[in-house]
Structure formats: C-alpha cells, structure tokens
Amino acid sequence: MARIIGALASSHIPSLGTALSAGRQQEPCCKPFFDGCLPVLRWLEEEQPDVAVVLYNDHGLNFFLDNLPTFAVGAATEYGCLDEGWGKPALPPFNGYPELSWHLIDSLVEQEFDIAMCQQLAVDHAFINPLRLFWPGENPPAIRTVPVAINTVQFPLPRPARCYALGKAIGKAVADWPTDEKVVVIGSGGLSHQLDGERAGLINKAFDEMCMEALLHDPAKLARLSSRDLLREAGAQGAELIMWLAARGALHGTVSKIHSSYHIPIANTSAGLLALANR
Ligand code: DHB
Ligand code: FE
Numbered sequence: 487m488a489r490i491i492g493a494l495a496s497s498h499i500p501s502l503g504t505a506l507s508a509g510r511q512q513e514p515c516c517k518p519f520f521d522g523c524l525p526v527l528r529w530l531e532e533e534q535p536d537v538a539v540v541l542y543n544d545h546g547l548n549f550f551l552d553n554l555p556t557f558a559v560g561a562a563t564e565y566g567c568l569d570e571g572w573g574k575p576a577l578p579p580f581n582g583y584p585e586l587s588w589h590l591i592d593s594l595v596e597q598e599f600d601i602a603m604c605q606q607l608a609v610d611h612a613f614i615n616p617l618r619l620f621w622p623g624e625n626p627p628a629i630r631t632v633p634v635a636i637n638t639v640q641f642p643l644p645r646p647a648r649c650y651a652l653g654k655a656i657g658k659a660v661a662d663w664p665t666d667e668k669v670v671v672i673g674s675g676g677l678s679h680q681l682d683g684e685r686a687g688l689i690n691k692a693f694d695e696m697c698m699e700a701l702l703h704d705p706a707k708l709a710r711l712s713s714r715d716l717l718r719e720a721g722a723q724g725a726e727l728i729m730w731l732a733a734r735g736a737l738h739g740t741v742s743k744i745h746s747s748y749h750i751p752i753a754n755t756s757a758g759l760l761a762l763a764n765r
Contacts, residue, residue, distance in 0.1 A: 488669050490669045491670055492744065494762075495672070496674060497755060499755050502520075502753075503614065505520075522747025540613055540616070541674065541733050542609075543726055547608070551639070557599060557644065559587060559594065560631075560635075561604060564581060565582060565613065580617060586632055594655055594659060646709050650705060650735040656735070657735065660736070673733030675729040676697075677694040677758040689721075698758060701730055702743050709731065742763050743760070743762060
C-alpha cells in the first residue's frame with residue numbers, strides 16, 4: 487500500500503517564485519526564506535517520494551466566479567502554467583498521475599466528498615511555487631502530482647473542519663492505493679496576509695505561530711475555528727491556511743516536526759514553512 491511520508495506546508499508568495507527564477511535567493515529579503523527550505527531539501531533527497539498530492543487554492547485563473555468548485559481534483563496527464571498577468575511562465579507542464587487521481591476521486595466520493603473532477607486543469611503560483619521550491623533545478627520536477635484545489639476566492643469557503651476532514655479522506659485514499667509508492671502531501675498558502683481592502687498589509691505573527699504549533703500537536707484546535715475566525719485573525723487571503731490544515735489531516739501516523747521556519751516581511755505576507763514527517 488502507498489505510504490504518506492509527510493506533509494510540507496509553505497506560503498506561495500509570487501515574488502519568491504520570481505526570485506527563484508532570477509537566482510536571487512541570496513538577497514537579504516529572500517535569504518531567510520530560502521535558507522529555511524534547506525533542511526526540507528535534504529529530507530526530500532533522503533526520502534525520494536514518488537508522488538506529491540498538492541493542496542492549493544486557484545486564484546481565479548483556472549476557475550473564476552462564474553464556475554467555482556469548493557473542492558476540485560485534477561485528473562490530467564499534465565498541468566500547464568497559467569498567465570497571471572505578466573506573461574505565461576516559461577516553464578514546462580508539471581507531470582500528472584491520472585491513475586492515482588482517479589483512485590483519489592473514487593475514494594473521496596465514496597467517503598462523501600463530492601468533488602469536481604478536472605481532466606483539464608491549468609495551475610497558478612499556488613501549485614507551481616512549492617514544487618519549484620522543493621525540487622529546485624528540476625524543470626519540470628520529475629515527481630508525479632495530483633492537484634487538489636480548495637476554494638478561497640469566493641465565500642462561502644469550506645470550513646476549516648471540512649478541510650481537515652478532506653485531508654483525512656485523502657490520507658485514507660492514499661493508504662488504499664495498491665502500490666508501494668511514497669507520497670508527500672503539500673499544503674500551499676498562507677500564512678497571515680491581506681492583499682487589499684482596509685486591512686491590506688495585515689500580518690498576525692502571534693496567530694501564525696499558534697497555527698504552526700497547533701498543526702504539529704493539536705490540529706483539531708484549528709479545525710474548530712470558523713471561516714470568519716480565520717478571516718479576522720489571518721486576513722482575507724490568510725484563509726489559505728486551510729490548505730495547511732487539509733495537508734495535516736492526511737497524516738494518520740505518528741507525526742513529528744522535520745523543520746519549520748517563519749519570516750516576515752516578504753511582500754505583504756508572512757512566509758512560513760512547516761515540514762512534518764508521518765511514521
Ligand atoms: C501574495 C501572496 C499570495 O498568497 C498570493 O496568492 C499573491 C500574492 C503576496 O504576498 O504578494
Ligand atoms: Fe495566495
């Protein structure tokens with residue numbers, strides 16, 4: 487049976503993707519963030535996972551307000567990059583894994599998550615940046631991917647408890663997948679940030695630190711938050727934290743911390759990284 491070896495949760499700040507492309511990782515603004523990834527890169531080098539299930543939020547590019555699923559699973563052979571307004575990224579498409587995608591879809595529907603199924607899906611920085619961060623120098627990363635998109639664009643958002651439960655259902659689906667593959671779950675988004683409106687620039691370090699601690703020891707505490715709690719404490723886009731909670735939900739063994747880092751400010755967002763092993 488396939489095995490989830492851990493979860494990697496990371497912010498997906500677009501300017502960090504740009505910094506990566508330009509080789510500016512050592513500049514003062516970016517260095518603490520990229521240095522914070524090094525222990526994770528070493529862990530990945532040792533573990534060599536076969537598949538990444540990527541929990542991310544589309545930013546109104548593949549899905550828009552006219553057609554916005556709460557949960558969507560990609561089932562394509564590859565996932566191309568979207569033009570986010572500054573030109574189509576010069577990146578090849580990411581590798582899919584349709585067989586596992588369909589297994590996940592079957593299992594999730596069986597577990598009463600009536601997700602949207604996408605045989606065509608293009609991805610934005612939320613999917614792209616963590617993969618480029620964790621598999622630098624691979625273009626595209628060799629790892630096969632299954633994208634799982636969670637709505638954070640249009641209210642009502644799925645409740646944190648529901649996202650945590652989705653993660654648990656993904657964990658069960660992977661455990662039932664009859665191969666000996668190693669699977670890593672990625673949660674992309676957060677931490678606290680608000681990009682527009684009266685509270686633009688909001689960062690809540692105390693809340694971020696509480697979340698990182700709770701994700702390790704007491705994720706159910708975060709699952710008790712409401713969407714409004716998240717909005718109030720973490721800002722409008724800080725609601726992306728539900729991706730971290732969903733990724734944590736997929737870990738069903740003994741969970742331990744591999745590494746974490748936290749750095750502000752880059753752009754308008756606190757940049758966090760949390761890597762958890764699942765044994
Ligand atoms: C930023 C952060 C995001 O999560 C995002 O989707 C877009 C921009 C930022 O910090 O600039
Ligand atoms: Fe975002």
